[in-house]
Amino acid sequence: MTYRQRLSFLAFMDSAIVLTAIFFSSFLVNADLHVITVPIIVSSVTLLLGHHFFSFIYKLYKKAWEYASIGELIIIFKVITFSIMVAAAVQLLISQNVHFRLLAVIWMLHMLLIGGSRFTWRMFRDAYMKKADNKKRTLIVGAGSAGAMIARQLLNNHHAELLPVAFIDDDVKKHHLDILGIPVIGGVDHIERSVQELDIDNVVIAIPSLGKKELNVIFQECAKTKAKTQILPMIEDLATGKVSVNQFRDVQVEDLLGRDPVELNIDSICEYITNKVVLVTGAGGSIGSEICRQIAKFHPEKLVLLGHGENSIYTIEMELKDLYKNTEIEFITEIADLQDKLKMISVMNTYSPHVVYHAAAHKHVPLMERNPEEAVKNNVIGTMNVAKAASMHGVETFVMISTDKAVNPTSVMGATKRLAEMIIQYIDQTSNTKFVAVRFGNVLGSRGSVIPRFKKQIQMGGPVTVTHPDMIRYFMTIPEASRLVVQAGALAKGGEIFVLDMGEPVKIVDLARNLIKLSGNSVEDIGIEFTGIRPGEKLFEELFKENEVNEQQVYPKIYIGKTTNLSIEEIENIISTYPALDKDKLREELLALANHNVQSKKLIPISS
Structure with missing residues (x-):
């Protein structure tokens, strides 16, 4: 449907809604549809013109109603309220009397029908069209502002591959609440069980302020499942506009190791x-x-x-x-x-x-x-x-x-x-x-370090070679x-x-396991082989x-x-x-x- 066709359809539909609201309100107030009074005719013309005028002013016909939210509802409220106020002023000028009961009923029916016509499309889209898509069921870790923003964008984007079905958050005050219609089902310790019970395909970690230790804890819980784990883009990339919030990236080993950076003087x-x-x-x-x-x-x-x-x-x-x-x-x-x-x-x-x-x-x-x-x-x-x-x-x-x-x-x-x-x-x-x-x-990631070697071995199908099961490094x-x-x-x-x-040292064998899981493979499929300590090496x-x-x-x-x-x-x-x-x-x-x-x-x- 072209823009002009869409505009004509909405204008015609709204005209019908306005007239229906007027005459049905008149019936409710007067109980006699056979009497067409001057106030009804004046109200009809004024409300019809007023509705289209304020709809143009507030760009009501330019809204994408499949993404309708509180902002669009406020615009509908303004358009209808100002239309009623103009009709009341016209009635006062013509007949020196304002039919408050009639206008009140018209306002309520107007809100119900205009708002309902708009939001019904979104409800239909959310309830049926999304279910028809082959979307990946997604668990969002973090029910704060970032998590809510991600959920909203995923719900509103018809082309998004992910469908949020639940939140995970350690804040017990949020447990058993719904955010954007999505339940908060528990803390980090519920991740493994939730993935199994809800048939989760993807886990998205949406906590921008997360430290490396906390991220490691969450990832280890996610690693117990077969769901793919992703994380928000870097804050710097979001701030500079390089990526959008729903362009998730895979968790990198750099996210899990080391410690939080030291600020420079x-x-x-x-x-x-x-x-x-x-x-x-x-x-x-x-x-x-x-x-x-x-x-x-x-x-x-x-x-x-x-x-x-x-x-x-x-x-x-x-x-x-x-x-x-x-x-x-x-x-x-x-x-x-x-x-x-x-x-x-x-x-x-x-x-x-x-x-x-x-x-x-x-x-x-x-x-x-x-x-x-x-x-x-x-x-x-x-x-x-x-x-x-x-x-x-x-x-x-x-x-x-x-x-x-x-x-x-x-x-x-x-x-x-x-x-x-x-x-x-x-x-x-x-x-x-x-x-x-x-x-x-x-x-x-430096030249000659163990990370590039492990990655290459994983790409080749394994096994990943580790010198000793107790080998640890900073x-x-x-x-x-x-x-x-x-x-x-x-x-x-x-x-x-x-x-x-440098924080806590890391076992090389744990590093190998994390890299295998981050690559989307299982440790059983790739395998880990111990080759013995090389000349000159220490266990720690x-x-x-x-x-x-x-x-x-x-x-x-x-x-x-x-x-x-x-x-x-x-x-x-x-x-x-x-x-x-x-x-x-x-x-x-x-x-x-x-x-x-x-x-x-x-x-x-x-x-x-």
Whole structure:
């Protein structure tokens, strides 16, 4: 039906309703339909014209009545009431008398017939048309404003695939109530039973303020069922208009792990980054590239991206230039090897950075076990080269990315990162540059992490391989890790090792189960296979050594480690002798040195 056809039909229908209301009201009041009085004729003409006039003013004929709600009812009330008021005024002018009883009955019948004609269509659509559709029965977790908004949109959208049939909410005051005609049937502990009893296909979690722990609890209840679990879009995406509220997304493993983000101290970060020159090593890596994204938000004068792999550096350079093309930030790329000491000095001399973030490193534990000499070259010698060059050229702040594997290390990777921490802590004692390190655990989605591997194994049909059923790790997201690094630079006084409170550690086998369920599969179908602990791995990681612990937080959720004794002489010795050692001997010496700290009397010449 075209717009004109629809308008004509509604106008004709309303005209018939108005005349019917008038004459039936006259019969009820006068009980004589054979007497056509002047007031009736005047009322009929006035009400008919008044109804169409006010319907035009309030756009009554433009409403989509299949979505009618309180707003449309209020418009009907206004149109009818004002029409009656105009009719009363006309009666008063013509006959100096107002037929109040007649107009009151006309008003009531008018409201009943006009409102009924409109809302009958919606009732028919809700009761029959939706049932005829093959919609997925949906349970909404959260009966607050977000949940009600989702339910309303799903009910009003004829093309929506989901049909809300019940709410779940832990607020006992809402239990046994109906919201938009949908019952609130219980708390989170009722999810499993409700899915079975109501034949639920989908579960939508609609609590925007939900923390990771609470979300994890809800997801674990949903995981006991075969229903697909989805969640509201990110608040940022809703606010910017990228997505609408009914474009639900699947729950991601990042939603379940780690902890709620730490808010940044924007003022302190701006003070040491804005309009400054910043250099990031390993800028093409997972952490390095995210650090670049975080830094660019604070508008440095120049951002120097240094890395060994040209493709990854090119990718982040183009991304940043596209995002910040309307700013005055200058993005500069340098392809360089950290082992090239002269190149590091040249880069520092050319750009004179105020801040250096050292994210470049070899980090894959099993690979470094087989290639310990490469770990020494990149993680130890590379760090020393960059740190010395930074000190020589008056860099204000130097932040090194470390790892929880540097604590009581059992792997070559962990040992070399611990030696790198020792190096920057030592250089900090003899330099005007503030050198600090930042430790964190496993980063979700970073290259070489367990998440991408698990996802690939699930896509291939399984099994998912886990080294040991008791293996546990700390987890955080890439943006969270990068924010910690940026905040650490603002907190730096020199020589500190900053550690983020990463919440509770996660069993890797539980992570594997969650990923399998999130992918829409069952653990029984995919399977989990235990392969045994790999060389250099520990069952659990630590964030501090026992003698490093400082319980006081220097910033919400951020701790600082106490300075420990340094083995500088031994570090210098292993750097000079490592090429002559076989892999086993080198690994043995690295672990012994990293786990046994001795205060050295021999200094590394900073200016060399």
